[in-house]
Amino acid sequence: MNVSADNYLGLQGLEEEGRALHELAAELFPLNRSITGKGLRDTLRRLGRELPFTLHELPTGTEVLDWTVPDEWNIREAWIKGPDGRRVVDFAESNLHVVGYSEPVHCRLSLEALQSHLHSLPEQPELIPWKTSLYRRDWGFCLRHPDREALAEGEYEVFIDSSLEAGSLSYGEILIPGRREEEILFSAHCCHPSLANDNLSGLVVLRRLAELLGQAERRFSYCFVFAPGTIGAITWIARNRERLARVRMGLVVAGVGDRGHLHYKRSRHPESELDRLMERTLAQSGQGFHMLPFTPDGYDERQYGSPGIDLEVGRLSRTPWGSYPEYHTSGDNLSFLAPESLAGSLAVLASLVERLESAVYYRNLRPEGEPQLGRRGLYAALGGHRDPDRREAAMRWLLNLSDGRHSRGDIARASGFDAEFLGEVAGTLIEHQLLSEEG
Numbered sequence: 001m002n003v004s005a006d007n008y009l010g011l012q013g014l015e016e017e018g019r020a021l022h023e024l025a026a027e028l029f030p031l032n033r034s035i036t037g038k039g040l041r042d043t044l045r046r047l048g049r050e051l052p053f054t055l056h057e058l059p060t061g062t063e064v065l066d067w068t069v070p071d072e073w074n075i076r077e078a079w080i081k082g083p084d085g086r087r088v089v090d091f092a093e094s095n096l097h098v099v100g101y102s103e104p105v106h107c108r109l110s111l112e113a114l115q116s117h118l119h120s121l122p123e124q125p126e127l128i129p130w131k132t133s134l135y136r137r138d139w140g141f142c143l144r145h146p147d148r149e150a151l152a153e154g155e156y157e158v159f160i161d162s163s164l165e166a167g168s169l170s171y172g173e174i175l176i177p178g179r180r181e182e183e184i185l186f187s188a189h190c191c192h193p194s195l196a197n198d199n200l201s202g203l204v205v206l207r208r209l210a211e212l213l214g215q216a217e218r219r220f221s222y223c224f225v226f227a228p229g230t231i232g233a234i235t236w237i238a239r240n241r242e243r244l245a246r247v248r249m250g251l252v253v254a255g256v257g258d259r260g261h262l263h264y265k266r267s268r269h270p271e272s273e274l275d276r277l278m279e280r281t282l283a284q285s286g287q288g289f290h291m292l293p294f295t296p297d298g299y300d301e302r303q304y305g306s307p308g309i310d311l312e313v314g315r316l317s318r319t320p321w322g323s324y325p326e327y328h329t330s331g332d333n334l335s336f337l338a339p340e341s342l343a344g345s346l347a348v349l350a351s352l353v354e355r356l357e358s359a360v361y362y363r364n365l366r367p368e369g370e371p372q373l374g375r376r377g378l379y380a381a382l383g384g385h386r387d388p389d390r391r392e393a394a395m396r397w398l399l400n401l402s403d404g405r406h407s408r409g410d411i412a413r414a415s416g417f418d419a420e421f422l423g424e425v426a427g428t429l430i431e432h433q434l435l436s437e438e439g
């Protein structure tokens with residue numbers, strides 16, 4: 001694992017970066033995030049601090065594509081008191097203890113009646129599971145299995161001081177403009193409470209990337225979206241329809257702080273520019289990695305990659321969601337989050353951006369049919385060279401792949417010609433106004 005030689009973004013040493021990323025995750029960890037509410041809003045404000053950040057709020061009831069913005073959920077206090085009056089579960093100790101979006105309740109009930117509102121993990125007894133009931137009114141508590149088993153017979157008092165009321169859905173956006181209007185999209189979900197890898201890792205790594213990009217010279221514009229999973233990404237898409245055409249490519253970043261290998265999930269577009277870039281970036285990162293095919297599951301890549309939206313969006317993670325035992329439990333905590341993994345993920349993203357910014361792109365100015373080389377004396381121009389066939393082949397590769405989506409490096413790999421030679425031949429085509437170099 002290394003900081004790239006050019007280090008165009010000015011990354012600090014990875015140890016230092018890792019420490020700072022972990023510190024910010026620790027600061028955000030206790031906030032009670034959900035798909036709406038105060039904890040989400042406070043998280044977004046902290047992420048956007050000192051950056052060109054916009055906090056968007058969309059009122060409850062707003063229709064977004066096939067969905068509707070739900071009631072806003074807030075919670076102040078929640079506990080269960082046992083027959084002896086002692087608190088056996090308390091939201092103040094961990095926000096995982098309460099099922100997300102629990103409706104308010106204050107009642108007395110038997111242990112048997114209470115059991116249907118309790119969730120624990122017999123297979124992982126020491127971990128508190130994380131549960132939500134987002135789109136169905138319910139209430140519940142999550143606890144360690146041995147604590148559940150120790151509950152005595154008798155009458156329990158349950159109190160949840162929450163509210164489910166008309167409010168708004170919040171999401172945050174950081175826009176870093178470049179010379180071109182074309183945007184590179186980075187997106188992370190932010191709707192999980194005290195879980196570290198599954199959501200804080202992506203948020204802190206992307207916030208830092210935005211900060212670094214803000215200090216650099218940029219060709220592309222960069223848009224960072226921090227939105228609640230599913231409903232937030234759908235909201236962003238619904239509110240930015242006219243802008244989608246400007247999104248050149250994008251990456252969902254989630255679960256990038258555990259100690260596993262990097263996993264890149266390809267976009268929905270076979271052989272996309274992004275997939276080529278990511279594969280090369282990862283291959284040269286010095287870190288172990290795996291390439292995964294696109295599938296219509298996972299995080300918000302499935303919204304950006306829905307058929308009517310069809311953006312070129314892949315996903316960067318470490319161990320894939322759902323396949324580590326700490327997933328969606330209290331085991332996904334700050335000690336599960338490794339500073340060196342956070343820094344390694346940031347380094348990969350920085351090197352992806354560096355590739356995008358430093359690549360040479362040509363544009364074929366006569367892309368319809370093959371331009372008539374002979375009429376322009378281009379065959380004759382080859383006469384003076386030792387290797388006219390080679391130059392002619394290079395011209396054809398350059399003309400064919402200079403569609404704005406293939407860099408000179410891509411053309412070199414496809415054709416087998418080295419980039420320097422291609423640059424020289426491109427110079428001839430530029431003189432004859434068949435090609436231009438894009439800024």
Ligand code: ZN
Pocket residue numbers: 192198328
């Ligand atoms: Zn999750």
